[in-house]
Amino acid sequence: MVKSINKLRPKFTTHADGSDAVLFMHELVGETDGPTIGISGSIHGNENAGSQAIVDLFRILKDLPLKGRILLLPVANPRAFAVNHRFTPIDELNLNREFPGNPKGNYTQQLAYAIAAEFLDKVDVHLDLHSGTDRPTVDYVYIWNDEPLSRAFGSKVLYRPAQGKDGTVFSGTTKSVTLDKRGIPVVVVELGGGIVDQTPYVDRTVAGLLNMLRHLGAISGDVKPNPKQVVVNEIAGIRPTQAGWLERCAPDNGELIKKGELLGRVVSPYDFSVLEEIPTPFENGIMIMQHLSRNLVESGDYGYMVGNMEGATD
Ligand SMILES: [Zn+2]
Incomplete structure (x- = not known):
């Protein structure tokens, strides 16, 4: 069993309809010390397969022995998620290009800053879940700075980009250095989407995350061997x-x-x-x-x- 589960709701501003703008986070604290692993979904509001997987993952993790902490941010951009839109409807900005954000900037920059301060600053590993939008279906995993961890998700196709991290979660820290420089492994998963049953993709996401957590030593059990994998350098x-x-x-x-x-x-x-x-x-x-x-x-x-x-x- 995990030692405790805490709902964290840091408020970063208000909405014009009177509601509080908060981050919705769940902290699972293990009985033994270890790294904090952050898992996020729906940084793009119309890519919700990862958010679905995080619900299922939470239900499994809450009953497992855990080493360290897991910080779940199931819906990183709730305003975009609610209307199934890639960008934040308030200012039409792409949250994943606005990190590290600005607490005095526009709404999406304020949101990015809150995620940087309350989530990304506090994790030792970051797993970020994207999918196809509500129409195309996608299936690959990025290799950024921890290839074995990326491979442990178990997807067949991996992608090693030459560059392109500006404004993404890599810049998501208030400490004036990138997650790279802080030595934080980051894995970006792209899986699911489309007008097809999401169950196989959601199930694969949960299985992949559990295998990464075993690989990281956060939960016990044998790490599943990787399938035959292909790493492409160009998409x-x-x-x-x-x-x-x-x-x-x-x-x-x-x-x-x-x-x-x-x-x-x-x-x-x-x-x-x-x-x-x-x-x-x-x-x-x-x-x-x-x-x-x-x-x-x-x-x-x-x-x-x-x-x-x-x-x-x-
Ligand atoms: Zn995305």
């Missing part, structure tokens, strides 16, 4: 240039796709003509994100992500 994001029904041609996420094959096509809902055929960009690619159902897209919407198998490693 292409592809957007339809026409609006209409986006029809799927691609294989499942995690499967290979070769030059000459189509990712999908855009079909007019009105005259049924094919407005665009969308080819895969690489000689040899691997599917990372796509729309699994026939969704209506605007020109320029998120369409696909394909990893480049050239230069990819095991």
